[in-house]
Amino acid sequence: MKVFVDGYRRGALNMAIDTALADWVANQEEEILILRFYRWNPPCLSLGRNQDPSVINTDYLKRMGFDLVRRPTGGMAVLHWKELTYAVVAKNSDKRLPRNVIASYLKISTALKKGLNDLGFPVEINDRRASKISHVCFQVPSVNELVISGRKLIGSAQTRRRGSILQHGSILLKAMPKEYLNCFSGLSDYENTFEKTKQGMIGLEDYSGDRVELQKLVDSLIKAFSLVFEDKAEYVSYKELGNDFLERLDEYERMFDSYEWNFERKTLGRFNSNR
Template structure:
């Protein structure tokens, strides 16, 4: 069957939701794209209340969850991988499209057998792939690069020259905080991360979402993750101000001020550019990268039904 060629992409305008709803909307839009019910889609959103999201397979200590919640922040598990992200003073984007796939052609019987052995519903991605023309490469790295280039286009229009991050020596995996190290899936400015992203792939569908730092306190994430106390202790040990078995630290002797964790986009802009102008510039960046135009429409009632069904289980995104 010929693929649907659509150069009219969907733009879901900015709204703010709680953490679980945001993750369910992103996942629902991917599922609907696989079903052929929504074209390639760009979405912008915020988080109310502010939240910390953790990667799908990231281990999180109960005391960390308790500390974050006590501070008044939501906690959620993303359907994507990666490390912890603070969703405060930032703009989140999500882009969904089809990729060139090299998938096994399961027979209907095989697909149904797989469904019976899993927790997928009968209309799951095991039974179909997106009918839309593939605009993303099958390679994860190249697809990241395509989407990141669209972001680079938009930021360049704002006067901010960014570049793709570089492979790390493993420091990313050793950090709980996504923004403590860069990868090839990120955008950096003068060596510091400005945009962090992660992908979810189902059949030939790709959902990439990420955080664009606008105006975020440098030390807030360390405080929420409990890293600030560790950093102070580590610096004190390094300076010889405490012994390894000492529990006391003389704060007056310690200079534990860490280097900047990230760049804030608002600090890099020549003028006081508002969030809407940033969204519009990034939208034009995608238009240039994918030779498309955008039609704006909100989440529809039937789409909200899928969102609510994804949230209904209670454990899909929840961290307790």
């Protein structure tokens, strides 16, 4: 299992790295699992691939200095601020990750749960389907997502492109319901929506009342993934993946930084091909 632990990066670069990793894995002869952890600077609102951007309060994002990027994965909008993001990449043929989407979510959630449980967090896997679709990712947990006392802790999304699976998700350190909802425009019954969102989400620091040591958190999650997926962790750098990876990364960063992708959902370059 190749492991990448990154610091803070812009939203466009974070999505470019995840997408380029998915391409790289798809083009390898052997089955390689990738685990990546990263953060966002400036704070960034990420949209699901098919989400309508008209629901976003772009004036608020500009006023706050927040970034905006459309993910390659589905799902709804997530505010990446007081959180840690994980990404898992594997070949479609990798038998360690079930072909069924819900079952693959469960396998990844099992690893996340173990890593968090080992740190003393009473995280559980939600077994109920979301009863209502919302523009707000953290308002309601989906099936096989992780919760504490029924409140959503991690929001994840997955995509399956030619030859690879990419799943990434936001592990909340602190819930920011007011700032989160202010990223949306035209919400009906704001007070009721705010209360539902506030009661629906929770961060690790909200639960513990203490500051989370990120290195301990990352180390525990890496150990858990190694055990669940039965694969030893190998820390590597992006340069080790070769020039083709770096070229794709540069191309994808331009795409994820473009108005055409973020507001019109127009793909650029090699996004639709792994060749």
